[in-house]
Amino acid sequence: MAETCNPRRLPWLIKSCIPDPRREAAKLPSGTRPPPTVTSTAASPSISSLPDDLLLEILSRVPQPSIPSLSLVCRRFALLLDSPSFYALRRSHGLLRPALHALSFAAAAIAGRIYVAGGAARSSAVEEYDPDLDSWRIISDAPRRRYGCVGATASGVFYVIGGLIVGSSPRAGRLDAHVWAGTMDTYEVETGVWGSRRAASVPGGGCVVGACGAGSHVYVLASHAVEVSFWRWDAGKGRRGDWLRLEPPPITAHLRLGGAARFCCSALGQDKIVALVHVSSDASRRRGSTDGVVLVYDIVKGEWNRGPDLPVGFRRAALACVEC
């Protein structure tokens, strides 16, 4: 860490040059509590006898998921974790992310690692999470900055699909923010190469609202105002790949004009796709929840079946499938 201009350093140094036995106990410069001496810490080893600046050094390095439970430890922890210095230190350690990032990014798991792209206006970074090392790193820059995109994976390729244009792209005006909504970028994880410069787009000009990979194919749900279409992308055929129109999910009956639907889908094994559809209507909005419809697509038979509905109360549930 670079040496900072801390005004405390100089008097502190002078103090240390002239040892004063009376100061021995005042080892901790910033103490709201009585400064413990070395012998008192021997009786009770406590992290709370550290001065604020050292405790902040420690707290600012704790991974994000553990922060909420730390603020419940004691009042001092809660105050420190809410202080501007905490955020400043965290930013300097590179542990702070833009809040926008947490909202609408594309994520997918490939070969035991998690890849995240999009969702941020200021950065086009693609990040990789390694669960073994518990660490994130930036691996590449996406060719397009997308907000609200969906992620999918098939045969070791990370697909970043749909979303709105964000950031300062020279061509992007507010009016044509939707022009990438039907397109996708492909990133081959092993070689670290992005697909051809022209992004493949879903036929029919729909906005991609959900996608997942199963086997070597990517399945995409696209919305066309009051209609939803379902497509399969086959990357294997030729350089450009091929789109195949499939049976759309039977949710048109639930969609009403003025209503909104939110999709989330995930593959279950090699032959099934589960789609979670949140449909909000006037009645459900009054209840403060949305109707969650679970649909299962059988890839072999090519047909949709309706599963049990989601219990009332979920609003923006995400979906992950585990076979057991």
Add this chain to the structure above:
Amino acid sequence: MATIITKEQQEKEKMVTLVSSDSEKFVVEQKVAEKSHVIKMVMNCCGIESPIPVRRVKGDILKSILEYCEKHSKGEAQEVMEKWDKEYMDKAEKDLVFFHDLMLASHFLHIQELVDLIAVTFAGMLKMKSPEEIRQKFNINNDLTKEQEEHIMTTFGWAFQPI
């Protein structure tokens, strides 16, 4: 030429004596002691002829810190250093009292690299633990009122919900 070599040798062999709070004496090379920003400043202003008292650091802590400084003044390959640092931390963190004093002392002596290393290790002890586990491990009293606890729960509510 010959004079330069002897000068370098002299430079290399310049030793300095550090005295801990319990009057234990440590004789180390100047470049080792220089790892501490504070001791470096003292040596610059007062010279190295007389022993330098490090009144706020106990002998065992100072010994451990000098061990770190000595290793880090050699300029070895990064992988070697990382491995050594890890072993050094593994040994130090076993005794929390010692570890805690080590952090205070390295902060006091202004060895920022060591402070960073200890902070990372400390942070590792705090992660993935419930508030109660942390309070027990570090002997902390819960002085949050019910209202404050509720406020934190609502602020971070999403993180406590059972899956």
